[in-house]
Amino acid sequence: MSAAAERRRHDFxxxxxxxxxxxxxxxxxxxxxxxxxxxxxxxxxxxLDRLLLQVFAHQMRxxxxxxxxxxxRGADRIGKASEIPAVPARAFxxxxxxxxxxxxxxxxxxxxxxxxxxxAVLELDAGQLALYDTALLPPFARFLLPDRRDLAWVSLxxxxxxxxxxxxxxxxxxxxxxxxxxxxxxxxxxxxxxVARTRAVLEAHAARATPVLLLGTALALDRLVSALAAExxxxxxxxxxxxxxxxxxxxxxxxxxxPELMAAITSRxxxxxxxxxxxxxxTEMTSQFYDPSFRAxxxxxxxxxxxxxxxxxxxxxxxxxxxxxxxxxxxxxxxLAEVPPGEEGLLLHLDPAARSSTVALLTEDRGRMHxxxxxxxxRMPGAEARGCSLALDELLQAAANDGxxxxxxxx
Amino acid sequence: MTTPVLDFLPxxxxxxxxxxxxCRWQGxxxxxxxxxxxxxxxxxxxxxxxxxxxxxxxxxRLVRTLDQVAMAWQRxxxxxxxxxxxxxxxxxxxxxxxxxxxxxxxxxxxxxHGLEExxxxxxxxxxxxxxxxxxxxxxxxVFPPAIVAATCALLLRAPVVIKSxxxxxxxxxxxxQSLAECDxxxxxxxxxxxxxxxxxxxxxxxxAAADTVVSFGSDTxxxxxxxxxPGGAHLVAHGHKVSAAILxxxxxxxxxxxxxxxLARDIALYDQQGCxxxxxxxxxESEATPASAFAHLLSEELGALARRWPRGPLDxxxxxxxxxxxAARELAAEPPASVFFGGFEAGYAVILESAPGFEHSxxxxxxxxxxxxxxxAAIAALAPVKERLQAVGLAVAHAxxxxxERGLGLLDDVETNxxxxxxxxxxxxxxMQRPRLTWAADGHRPLAALCPERG
Numbered sequence: 001m002s003a004a005a006e007r008r009r010h011d012f013x014x015x016x017x018x019x020x021x022x023x024x025x026x027x028x029x030x031x032x033x034x035x036x037x038x039x040x041x042x043x044x045x046x047x048l049d050r051l052l053l054q055v056f057a058h059q060m061r062x063x064x065x066x067x068x069x070x071x072x073r074g075a076d077r078i079g080k081a082s083e084i085p086a087v088p089a090r091a092f093x094x095x096x097x098x099x100x101x102x103x104x105x106x107x108x109x110x111x112x113x114x115x116x117x118x119x120a121v122l123e124l125d126a127g128q129l130a131l132y133d134t135a136l137l138p139p140f141a142r143f144l145l146p147d148r149r150d151l152a153w154v155s156l157x158x159x160x161x162x163x164x165x166x167x168x169x170x171x172x173x174x175x176x177x178x179x180x181x182x183x184x185x186x187x188x189x190x191x192x193x194x195v196a197r198t199r200a201v202l203e204a205h206a207a208r209a210t211p212v213l214l215l216g217t218a219l220a221l222d223r224l225v226s227a228l229a230a231e232x233x234x235x236x237x238x239x240x241x242x243x244x245x246x247x248x249x250x251x252x253x254x255x256x257x258x259p260e261l262m263a264a265i266t267s268r269x270x271x272x273x274x275x276x277x278x279x280x281x282x283t284e285m286t287s288q289f290y291d292p293s294f295r296a297x298x299x300x301x302x303x304x305x306x307x308x309x310x311x312x313x314x315x316x317x318x319x320x321x322x323x324x325x326x327x328x329x330x331x332x333x334x335x336l337a338e339v340p341p342g343e344e345g346l347l348l349h350l351d352p353a354a355r356s357s358t359v360a361l362l363t364e365d366r367g368r369m370h371x372x373x374x375x376x377x378x379r380m381p382g383a384e385a386r387g388c389s390l391a392l393d394e395l396l397q398a399a400a401n402d403g404x405x406x407x408x409x410x411x
Numbered sequence: 412m413t414t415p416v417l418d419f420l421p422x423x424x425x426x427x428x429x430x431x432x433x434c435r436w437q438g439x440x441x442x443x444x445x446x447x448x449x450x451x452x453x454x455x456x457x458x459x460x461x462x463x464x465x466x467x468x469x470x471x472r473l474v475r476t477l478d479q480v481a482m483a484w485q486r487x488x489x490x491x492x493x494x495x496x497x498x499x500x501x502x503x504x505x506x507x508x509x510x511x512x513x514x515x516x517x518x519x520x521x522x523x524h525g526l527e528e529x530x531x532x533x534x535x536x537x538x539x540x541x542x543x544x545x546x547x548x549x550x551x552x553v554f555p556p557a558i559v560a561a562t563c564a565l566l567l568r569a570p571v572v573i574k575s576x577x578x579x580x581x582x583x584x585x586x587x588q589s590l591a592e593c594d595x596x597x598x599x600x601x602x603x604x605x606x607x608x609x610x611x612x613x614x615x616x617x618x619a620a621a622d623t624v625v626s627f628g629s630d631t632x633x634x635x636x637x638x639x640x641p642g643g644a645h646l647v648a649h650g651h652k653v654s655a656a657i658l659x660x661x662x663x664x665x666x667x668x669x670x671x672x673x674l675a676r677d678i679a680l681y682d683q684q685g686c687x688x689x690x691x692x693x694x695x696e697s698e699a700t701p702a703s704a705f706a707h708l709l710s711e712e713l714g715a716l717a718r719r720w721p722r723g724p725l726d727x728x729x730x731x732x733x734x735x736x737x738a739a740r741e742l743a744a745e746p747p748a749s750v751f752f753g754g755f756e757a758g759y760a761v762i763l764e765s766a767p768g769f770e771h772s773x774x775x776x777x778x779x780x781x782x783x784x785x786x787x788a789a790i791a792a793l794a795p796v797k798e799r800l801q802a803v804g805l806a807v808a809h810a811x812x813x814x815x816e817r818g819l820g821l822l823d824d825v826e827t828n829x830x831x832x833x834x835x836x837x838x839x840x841x842x843m844q845r846p847r848l849t850w851a852a853d854g855h856r857p858l859a860a861l862c863p864e865r866g
Contacts, residue, residue, distance in 0.1 A: 065742045072741075072754070087742065090735035095743040333731040346731060362738075364731055383729035385629055386578060387553040387684025389774060390651035390799060 016101060019062050023099065023355065026058055027127045030352050031134050034325055038138035043324040051352045052081035052327070055359045062099035066358065082329065086336070086348050086362035092120035092284045097357045100125040109167040111283040112247075120283050122167070128286075128356040133174045135287045135353040139323045140175045143290035144213065144244055144277055147298045151240070152205045153183040156198065156216030156224065162189035167283045168246065172215050193220050195227045202235050202269070211240030214269070217247040218261060225264040236270035242294065243271050246279040280320050280376055284361055286353040289320040289328075292373065319373030326351045330369045331362070333380070341369045344377060415498060417443040417580045419587035419603040420454065421461075422595045427453050436580075437502050446604055448616040454602055455572060455620035459544045461599045462570035468597065470530070473566060476594040478523035483589060485518050491589040498581045503552040504723025509680060516845045517555040521562055525848040529857060530566065532849045536830055536859040541567035542623035542645075545861060548614075548636065549576040549583070550628040553685045556649065558586055559848070560625045561601065563857045570600040572617060580605035615639060623647065623861050645863045649853050652686035652801035655769060656840055657789045657815070658705065660697035662806035667700065667708055670806050673841025674778075675712035677804055679759070680844045682723050683774050686801040687836075687843050690772035691779040693789040695807075702782035703750060706763040710752035713776060717758035722776055729775070730755075736773035769796045786811045790818035801852070802836040804843040812837060832856055 033051055037043040060067045060075060066087065067075070073085040091097060098105070104125040111120040124132060145151070153176055157166060160173035162185075169187070176183045186198040193216075205212050214237075216224070221243065228234060243265055262273045278291035322328060329338050330345040339345040347367045350360050366377040417436070420428045428444035435441070444450075483489045492514065499510045519525075545564045549557035557573055561583070564571035573583045583603040591598035606613045618624060618640055625647045626636050633648045640646055656674055663670060677689055692709070694702040725733065734755045740762050744751040752761040759776035769792050770779040783789045786807065793800060797819050805812055816822050821833045832851035848857065 065745075068744075068746075069738070069742050088735040088738040091739040091742045094739040097742070333727050333734060334725060362734070364735060380731045381728050383726065383732050385551060385651060385684075386729075387551040387681055387688075388556070388627055388649065388651050388686040389684050389688050389690075390653050390686070390771065 016062075019100065020104075022058060022061075023125070023127050026055065026355055027131055030055070030131060030355055034134055034138070034323075034353065037324040041142070041324055048325060048327060048352070049081045051325075052084065052350050052359055053078070055352045055355055056081075056084045058355065059099055059357075059359060063097065065095055066097065081327065081350055081360075082338070084350065084360040086360035087358040088362045089120065089282065089284045089364060090117075092122060092357075093118040096121070096123060097284075098123045098125075099356045100128075107170070108165060109170065109283050110165040122283050122357060125356055131353050131355055132170075132286055133178065135323065135325075135351075136171050136174055137178050139288055139290055140171070141179070143292055143295050143321075144242065145179075146295040148211075148240060149179060149181070150211070151181070151213040151242075152210045153181050153213045153215065154198070154201055154205070155183050155185045155187065156193055156214070156220035157185065157187040158189040159183075159185040163187075168217070168281070171281070171288065187216075187220065193223050195224060198224055199228070199233075199235070202237065206235055206237055209238045211238045211242075213242055213244070214271075215244040218245055218258070219247070221245055221265060222261055225261070225268040228268040229264065234268050234270070241269075241271050242275040242277060243269070244277050244279050246281065278318065278320065278376075280365075282361075282363065284357070285349060285351060286357075287323055287326045287349075287351050289322040289326075289373075291318060292321050293318070317368070317370055317375040319370055320376050321373035322349070325353065328367075328369075328374055330367050330374060336362075339369075341371070344368050346380065347374065347376075414440055414442050415494060415581070416584055417441050417575070417605050418446075419584040419591075419601065420444065421458075421587075421599045421601060422591060423599065424454055424457050424602070427457060439498070439501060444604070446606060446613060448612045451604070451613055451616045452620060455544055455617065458570035458572065458600065458602060459620070462543060462568065465568040465570070465600055468568055472594075473568070473597070474523050474526045474530075476590070476597050477521060477526055477562060477565060479593045480586070480590050481518040481521035483593070484586075485515055485522075489589065491585045495582055495585050499554070499579075502581050503554070503579055505552070505682060506720035506723070509720040513555070513680060513844075517558060520845070520848040521559070526562075526566065529563075529848045533856060533858040536856055537567075537862050538859070539862040539864050541569040541862050542621070543569075544621045545569050545571045545623045545625065546617050546621035547571060547573045548617075548624060548626040548628070549574065549579070550626075550632065551576055551684060552579045553681045554579050554582045556627055556852075557583055559857070561586075562848075563861060565597060565600060567858060567861060568600070569623075569861065571602075572621065573601070573603040574614070574617060575603060575605035577605055577607050618644065622865075623863075625649070625861070643865070645861075645865070647855050647860050649686075649855075652853070653769075653771060653796065653799055654687050654689045654802040654804070654843060655793060655800065656689045656692040656804035656843070657786070657807055657811075658692065658694050658840070659786070659807040659811060660695045660700045661808065663694065663700035663705060664697070667705060668712075670840055671705060671708035671712045673839075674804065675709060675716050677841060677843040678778050679713065679716045679720060679776055683772065683776050683778075685844065687846065688774075689778060689802075689804055689843060691770045691781055691792075693781050693783045693792060695785055695789065696782045702780055703747065703763055706750060706752060706761050706780040709778065709780065710759075710761040713753065713759035713761060713778075714757065717753075717776070722758040725775070733773050733775040733777075737775075737777065768792050786814050787818070790815055793819060797835065800835050802838060802843055802846075804840040805837055806840045830856065830859065 060070055070085045105123040106126050107124045107129050109122045155172050157169040160169040163169045184201050186194050188194055262276055265271050265276055266273055274294055274297045277294045281288035327350040329348045331348050332339050333346050344366055347363045347365045364380045366380050368375040427450055429450055431442045432445050434443050484492050496510055500507045547557050547560045561571050561573055575583050587601045587603050623645045627649045629651050633650050694705050696702050737755050737760050741751040748765050750763040753759045761778055763780045819835055825831045832854055834854045836850055
């Protein structure tokens with residue numbers, strides 16, 4: 001065993017009854033808070049602050065790396081949740097962010113690695129996995145299923161049993177399990193999509209007039225509609241069908257342009273744009289965010305005819321909202337100070353449900369805060385070289401771009 | 412000085428550039444010519460004609476003039492130097508003290524002694540005619556390479572158009588003005604412009620007019636340029652590279668503080684944005700010279716420099732990237748085997764890590780310190796990146812330096828290749844950012860590379 005591994009073993013002795021007991025008590029509190037705030041879809045700010053600080057204190061006690069990190073940032077003087085030192089998401093590619101010993105891990109989620117860098121890993125113990133299940137359902141049901149639950153679920157991701165590393169597959173599987181729905185999985189465990197099967201499944205539901213809940217990444221959806229377009233084919237999914245779209249628009253070259261994708265989904269699948277519901281989540285996070293406009297449209301149908309057909313006002317920013325137990329701040333990357341509403345910054349999420357990893361997560365995603373939620377502006381672009389030193393990110397970008405020269409990069 | 416300008420047209424060609432127009436850039440007022448592809452083409456043609464008549468300029472006069480220019484830039488009282496010291500901190504973000512030192516280090520080797528040494532070293536290697544028109548396509552804020560390349564063109568009596576970096580368009584026009592003041596006839600061989608990368612028609616015009624192009628930039632930029640270059644044109648490309656340092660136990664035992672001080676300067680100069688800026692320092696450990704002690708000293712020295720020469724403003728994408736990268740390393744550090752010093756707010760970072768291998772720095776004055784058992788281990792660590800390696804700063808004995816040369820294959824063809832140059836620059840720590848004028852960056856001899864055999 002290496003010296004580092006030996007130290008880790010020392011840091012995380014396999015039997016830590018105190019940590020286990022403390023985590024169990026905390027999990028109960030977090031679950032109760034989620035239940036209360038999901039019921040009213042609101043959270044009392046002071047109570048949320050207290051819970052966040054409680055979770056932070058637990059993480060300080062049981063994650064030595066985080067304790068050192070936060071200690072250097074005045075952890076002992078922190079009185080408000082907004083002062084909790086946020087862990088940058090990239091840390092998950094390099095260090096095990098967990099309060100529990102490795103032997104207690106029951107699940108490991110891994111990011112897709114689409115940005116060319118190392119993959120982020122999130123370990124969950126049994127209690128954290130249960131929290132994950134608890135936290136995912138209320139927003140999922142609220143924003144995807146505000147009106148009805150009799151939908152046929154079709155997932156463009158693999159079966160979670162075949163892709164245990166995928167947090168997205170796990171989320172879909174867990175939501176289906178908790179709501180008693182069956183899912184037809186059309187994603188391939190090795191990556192990619194079984195387009196023929198997807199098409200057959202969707203055609204069958206269309207023939208039976210069963211509305212569909214189609215769940216997939218922007219890339220998978222693009223692959224599906226592109227395949228249909230290549231054949232000049234179009235399906236008309238039954239009224240009430242909807243699409244959950246996630247994981248696109250990250251500022252990477254291979255990403256899908258959202259307006260084009262929306263138009264293609266409408267024309268190839270017969271689902272209006274308003275019923276394409278954006279979801280935003282991260283491997284490193286526990287809770288998820290959704291575009292609330294579908295719910296708003298379904299529960300309070302607008303009178304204007306163009307809105308009834310699902311056309312969105314182009315001037316209205318598309319916002320994401322999280323569950324009431326998550327607090328999102330938009331911060332300046334230079335100072336980490338909160339920027340005024342409407343100004344661009346980095347998204348920083350405070351989520352008590354992330355009990356075993358980090359309660360405060362600094363992302364590389366840009367956003368703007370509005371009254372109705374935060375506007376997601378995509379991944380912060382890579383820094384432009386200001387000299388002739390080869391930067392690490394340039395190497396990673398080159399790997400991600402598969403060596404294709406960008407026409408816009410001419411001097 | 413009047414309003415600073417972003418370009419230079421030699422005496423007699425001013426009319427070809429059209430009227431000067433005011434512009435606002437980096438919060439300052441400037442003037443620039445309204446360049447069009449047609450005007451640039453005319454200017455390039457006129458410069459080429461000037462070059463045809465330059466063959467009679469005696470070498471002694473070339474050296475004398477360029478020496479005078481270099482000396483003027485190193486003396487107090489030069490209005491050009493004063494303007495550069497005033498403007499460069501605003502445009503590059505580099506601290507004023509750093510700019511002053513960088514200007515000294517740029518112009519010191521461009522004096523008569525350095526020029527003569529360069530000419531002597533290239534005797535027998537320049538076997539073809541000089542460029543009819545040379546283009547220098549600069550990039551980024553690290554300003555010396557464009558001035559050095561243009562100086563080399565003038566030593567060959569070749570006319571040169573400098574396309575300044577849009578991030579640093581200040582120094583080249585000032586240098587050209589100072590040249591024109593010393594020797595208006597020699598200045599007839601120089602023009603300087605800057606335009607945004609989106610002005611592709613101007614870039615195409617320049618590339619079509621030049622028969623030798625010296626370009627600096629990323630692999631992507633170089634690839635794009637190569638694809639645009641007309642057939643027959645010769646490209647001398649300087650891509651993005653990395654550098655490292657190796658310190659022996661004996662050297663560290665003798666002068667640990669001095670080495671930390673000098674290495675810190677090598678790292679901090681140009682805010683670590685240069686290809687000569689070290690990313691990883693390998694420390695050959697002994698009981699008396701643990702890598703951790705050196706990392707601590709280096710942190711103190713970088714901390715002192717961060718106060719004396721504060722790191723320049725970061726743009727938001729770089730701030731986000733650097734913050735993420737540093738915090739990930741800080742969280743991964745497990746003292747005492749791996750220790751993190753400094754941080755984003757401190758303006759520098761030293762990361763002591765025992766994992767073997769060269770580490771690419773996220774920049775922003777971030778350096779890895781790696782303990783190694785011996786010189787062989789340091790060589791093994793550098794071998795995988797030797798194609799990307801620009802320089803290695805050394806504090807080692809002569810025998811260890813020879814071992815490094817052999818280990819990196821630098822001597823492989825020294826006996827068979829008449830034009831042999833070391834592909835990787837080996838130099839003392841503290842001199843990493845002060846290459847001699849004879850340095851063959853990227854394996855290109857400074858003068859011979861500009862004069863290829865043309866079919």
